[in-house]
Structure formats: C-alpha cells, structure tokens
Amino acid sequence: MRLKYLGLAAAALGAGAAVVVAQTPNEQFIPSLVYRTGAYAPNGVPFANGTAAYFALLNERDGGINGVKLVVEECETGYATDRGVECYERLKAKGPTGAAFFMPLSTGITFALTEKAPVDKIPLLTTGYGRSESRNGAVFQWNFPILGTYWTAADIIMQHIAKKEGGWDKLKGKKIALVYHDSPYGKEPIALLTKRAAMHGFEFLPLPVTHPGVEQKATWLQIRQNRPDYVLLWGWGVMNSTSIKEAVSVGYPRDKMYGVWWSGAEPDVRPAEDGAKGYNAVTLQHSSGRFKIHDDLKKFLYDKNKGIAKWEETSEVLYIRGLINGFLGTEAIRIAQEKFGKKPLRGEEVRWGFENLKITAERIKEAGFEGILQPITISCQDHEGARTGRIQTWDGKEWKITSDWYTGDDSVLVPMVKETSEK
Numbered sequence: 001m002r003l004k005y006l007g008l009a010a011a012a013l014g015a016g017a018a019v020v021v022a023q024t025p026n027e028q029f030i031p032s033l034v035y036r037t038g039a040y041a042p043n044g045v046p047f048a049n050g051t052a053a054y055f056a057l058l059n060e061r062d063g064g065i066n067g068v069k070l071v072v073e074e075c076e077t078g079y080a081t082d083r084g085v086e087c088y089e090r091l092k093a094k095g096p097t098g099a100a101f102f103m104p105l106s107t108g109i110t111f112a113l114t115e116k117a118p119v120d121k122i123p124l125l126t127t128g129y130g131r132s133e134s135r136n137g138a139v140f141q142w143n144f145p146i147l148g149t150y151w152t153a154a155d156i157i158m159q160h161i162a163k164k165e166g167g168w169d170k171l172k173g174k175k176i177a178l179v180y181h182d183s184p185y186g187k188e189p190i191a192l193l194t195k196r197a198a199m200h201g202f203e204f205l206p207l208p209v210t211h212p213g214v215e216q217k218a219t220w221l222q223i224r225q226n227r228p229d230y231v232l233l234w235g236w237g238v239m240n241s242t243s244i245k246e247a248v249s250v251g252y253p254r255d256k257m258y259g260v261w262w263s264g265a266e267p268d269v270r271p272a273e274d275g276a277k278g279y280n281a282v283t284l285q286h287s288s289g290r291f292k293i294h295d296d297l298k299k300f301l302y303d304k305n306k307g308i309a310k311w312e313e314t315s316e317v318l319y320i321r322g323l324i325n326g327f328l329g330t331e332a333i334r335i336a337q338e339k340f341g342k343k344p345l346r347g348e349e350v351r352w353g354f355e356n357l358k359i360t361a362e363r364i365k366e367a368g369f370e371g372i373l374q375p376i377t378i379s380c381q382d383h384e385g386a387r388t389g390r391i392q393t394w395d396g397k398e399w400k401i402t403s404d405w406y407t408g409d410d411s412v413l414v415p416m417v418k419e420t421s422e423k
Contacts, residue, residue, distance in 0.1 A: 027071045028064070028333060028344045029095025030055065033087050033105050038078040039212030040237035042267040043318060047105065048074065049309040050322020053297060056308060058330060061300045065334050066342035071095060077109065079237075084109030085116075092120055097344045101125050101329055101354075107150075107185035110143070117142035122347035123332075123354050127325045128153075128261055128284040132188055133420040135384040137355065140421070144354045144383045146328055146376065147284055150188035150260065151416060152387045152408035154232070156282050157258045158196050159406050160391050161230055172201035175226060179219060179243055180234035182208035189234055189260070191416065199412075213239025220246040233259040233281075240268035241276075248275035258282065261389070265317040269394045277396040282389045286324065286372040287399045290315045293323060293368030317399065320372060327367060328376075332357055355380055387413075 032051060035044035055072045064070050073094070075087035084106055092099050101123045104110045110130040117124050124130070124143050132151040134143035161176070162168045178193060180186035190206055197204035205228055207219050213235055220243075223231060231252065233243050240263045247254060255278035259268065264281020266288070272279075297314060301307050313319055336345050336353030345353075357378040364373050378385040387408035392399045 025096045026067070026344065027069045027096065028100055029098070030070055030072045030100050030329065031087070031091035031094070032072055032074045032103055033077050033084055033109065034074045035077050035079045035105070036074075037076060039214075040079040043237050043240075043262070043265060044079070044105070046265070046267070046309065046313060046316060046318035047322040047325070049313070050319035050324075051103070051326045052322070053301065053308045053314070053319075054323045054326025054330070056306065057296060057300055058326075060304075060306065061296060065330055066337055068333075068337075068342065068344055070330070077106065079106055079108075081106065081108040081112050085112050088113055088116065092122060095344065097346045098122070099347060100333060100345060100350045101347060103127075103325060103329065104130070107131070107188065108183055111184050114140065114143060120347070121351070123351040125325070125329050125332075125354070127321070127328060129185065132191075133417050135382060136417050136421040137378075137380050137383040138421075140383065142351060144378065146354075146357075146378065146383070146385050147324075148261070148387060148389060148408070149384055150185075150234075151192040151413055152384070153260045153282050153389065154189035154192040155196070155408045155413060156389045156406040157232060157260075157391075158193070159409065160282075160403055161258070162200075168200045174202045174230075175205060175228035176202050176230045176232065177205040177207055177223060177226065177228040178232045178234060179207050179209060179216075179223075181213060181236055181239055182210050185236065185262075186234045189232070191420070192412075193232070195412065195416065209235070209239060209243075212237060214242055216242055216246045220250045220252070223247075223252055224250040229256065231257045233257060233263045235259070235263045235268075241271035244269065244272040244276050244279055248272065254278040255280065255393075258391070261321075264392060264399070266399075267318070274396060276394050279394045280391050280402070281394075283392050283401070284321060284324075285374055285386070285388060285390075286317070286320055287390075287392050287401055288315055288317045288320065289371070291320075291368060291371050292365075293372070296368055324369070324373065327369060328357070328359075331359060331363075354378060354383075357385065 034048040077084040126145045130145045132149035134140035259281035261284040269276035332353035340349045359376045376385045391403035393402040
C-alpha cells in the first residue's frame with residue numbers, strides 16, 4: 001500500500017519497502033519513521049497521518065517552505081529498534097542535501113540513533129519522547145525532545161496528585177504504582193519517580209509489562225493485592241486499552257489512574273468502552289478538538305480529495321500531535337533558511353534552526369495552532385524548550401481538560417539532567 005504526498009513524495013507503508021522518489025535540486029528530503037503495522041499501529045497510524053498531512057499542507061498551500069518543496073519518505077519500523085536503524089542508514093543520505101532531520105517515533109530507536117546522529121550531522125526530533133537527559137543540549141547536541149521529556153511528564157503527574165492530596169507532605173506513606181512498557185520508553189520515568197519517592201516518603205512500585213502488552217493479568221493481580229493509591233500508566237499501543245480493561249476487571253478505580261501523554265489518546269480508551277470513564281492522562285500541551293489549522297486542512301487537502309485520514313479523525317489527539325510534529329520540524333527549516341539561504345539545507349544547518357527555534361504566540365496564531373501550543377524557545381543549553389502540561393479526563397465520549405497548567409519543577413529536574421548527562 002502506498003500513500004501519496006500530493007504527487008511530491010511517497011510513503012512506503014509495507015514493512016521495509018522503499019519508494020524511489022525522483023528529486024530536483026530544489027527539494028528538501030525528510031525521512032519519516034513510522035509504524036502503520038503491528039501491535040502499535042492503532043497509535044502509530046494517526047500520528048503518522050497527522051505528520052504527513054502537515055508536510056502535504058505546506059506543499060499544497062505554500063509550495064513548500066520559501067519555494068523549497070518537501071519530499072517525504074516513510075519507512076516502516078514496526079516499532080522495532082533494528083528496523084529503525086536500518087531505515088536510518090538507508091535514508092540518511094537521500095535527497096540533494098541528505099536528510100534534514102529524523103523523527104524516530106520510538107525511544108528505543110532514539111537511543112540507538114543518539115550515537116549515530118553526531119557522526120552524520122543529522123538532528124533527531126523527538127517530540128515528547130526520547131532520552132530525558134537529552135534536554136541538555138550542551139551534551140546531546142543533536143537530540144531535540146521538544147515540548148517535554150518523560151521526567152517532565154512524570155513530574156507534572158506527581159504535582160497534580162500532590163495537589164489533589166493537599167500537598168507533598170500528604171503523600172508520605174502512600175503507594176504509587178507504575179505500570180510500564182518494559183522497554184527504554186517505559187523505563188524512562190523510573191528515575192524521577194524514585195527521586196520523588198525518596199523526597200516525599202511514598203512507596204514506589206514499578207510493574208513492568210512485556211511487549212506488546214496484551215497479557216497483564218499477573219500485573220493487575222499485584223495491583224489488586226497491593227491496592228496502590230494511584231497507578232501511573234506508561235504504555236503504548238494495545239497495552240494501554242488492555243491496562244484499562246484489566247483495571248475494570250480487578251475493580252481498580254479509573255479516576256486513580258494517570259497515563260503519560262502517549263497513554264492518553266482515543267485508541268487507548270475507546271476499546272474499554274464505558275470502563276474507561278474517569279481515566280486521566282497528562283497532555284503534551286494539547287488535547288483533542290478542532291482549531292484554525294483544520295480550516296486549512298479542509299480547504300487545501302480535504303476539499304480537493306487529498307486528505308490522508310478520515311476527516312473525523314483529524315480532531316483526535318494523536319493526529320493533532322502529528323501536525324505539531326510536522327510544524328516543529330519545518331519551523332526549524334524555516335528559521336535555518338533565514339541564515340543559510342532559501343534552499344535545501346543540510347542536517348547540520350537544520351540543527352542550527354532547531355537550536356534557534358523561537359515560536360512566539362504570534363507565530364502560533366499565524367500557523368493555525370492557537371489553542372494547541374504555547375510559546376516555545378529552544379537554546380543551545382535547553383533542547384526541550386517547554387515543560388508545561390495539563391491533565392485531561394475521558395468522560396466516556398471525549399477528552400476534557402480537568403486541571404490548570406503545570407510546569408515541570410526544574411529544582412528537581414535540572415540536577416537529574418546534569419548528573420545523568422555527565423555520565
């Protein structure tokens with residue numbers, strides 16, 4: 001199966017397949033690692049669709065970026081690290097200037113590419129995922145975990161729980177469990193939660209779930225026996241809906257469950273039907289809904305029968321996150337063009353764009369992302385750029401924002417980043 005990017009590029013959706021795209025010198029090549037097949041496809045597909053749609057929109061509406069057309073090629077990884085590395089090696093030198101940047105869409109693949117990116121001088125855009133310590137741009141010069149790391153996510157959830165309980169001191173003696181995907185992704189929040197447990201006196205209970213996460217009965221029997229006060233969920237794909245179903249089966253209250261932003265989308269809750277009602281997740285700034293960007297998607301893509309997903313799916317969490325992903329990457333190119341010229345750029349030039357990324361409220365409004373994003377400023381030292389999020393709750397039909405904004409606590413996060421980076 002193939003997905004055309006408005007006749008300007010193509011995506012290989014079959015495992016390991018490649019589409020050869022004829023290119024002219026005035027085209028910018030962007031590889032996109034995806035998983036449209038396998039256990040993680042229910043979550044991988046909408047994110048990939050949103051990312052593809054934003055690139056397509058720029059080509060259709062604007063003719064690319066300052067006259068430079070975007071050529072995008074998807075490479076199917078199935079969420080497997082070895083396949084992700086294979087995609088990287090095959091695509092890194094394509095196009096007139098090589099890959100502008102890579103989007104691994106997997107923390108495991110990100111770990112594997114972190115050593116390769118500096119050698120090849122290609123930045124890694126890991127929006128809301130990847131290595132938490134890679135926020136430190138002085139050490140991880142080619143990694144950009146823009147909008148939030150997993151330490152930020154865990155810290156925001158813990159701040160919210162502490163507020164609900166009446167203060168950090170009220171957490172003393174409580175039990176907080178982490179049901180996590182047994183992979184680099186799932187293990188990321190453990191350091192932050194261990195630190196917070198030592199600071200505030202709560203018992204931390206980490207419970208790994210093996211890939212792909214469809215068998216969790218033993219995990220939830222432990223939860224039924226231990227009766228933790230709260231359960232944090234760090235799952236992906238089918239694991240998330242399975243966790244919610246298992247919570248129902250053992251009678252664990254969903255309003256005591258808090259997912260990371262990769263466990264807080266429609267595919268995570270709909271399979272559990274009414275059982276998911278009351279389940280919470282931290283947001284990566286945005287939730288679901290329709291915004292100004294959707295007007296352009298309809299006018300330039302859907303009204304021309306060039307949409308990349310069903311229209312009703314474009315308002316969902318992961319599709320919107322895909323739009324954000326495409327926006328952040330292309331804004332880095334746009335900024336870099338101001339320095340290096342309105343032409344196809346090399347990865348090291350795009351890296352400069354990421355390090356000088358400053359997205360103001362005015363630019364957010366102009367691009368149609370008002371109500372989705374807050375201002376973002378990346379620097380040489382800070383490759384995360386923003387550490388804010390809210391809590392959303394599934395009401396049985398849709399996500400509702402149910403908290404004020406929280407910001408990751410740098411008094412806790414900065415020393416952790418420094419210590420881990422120095423290793």
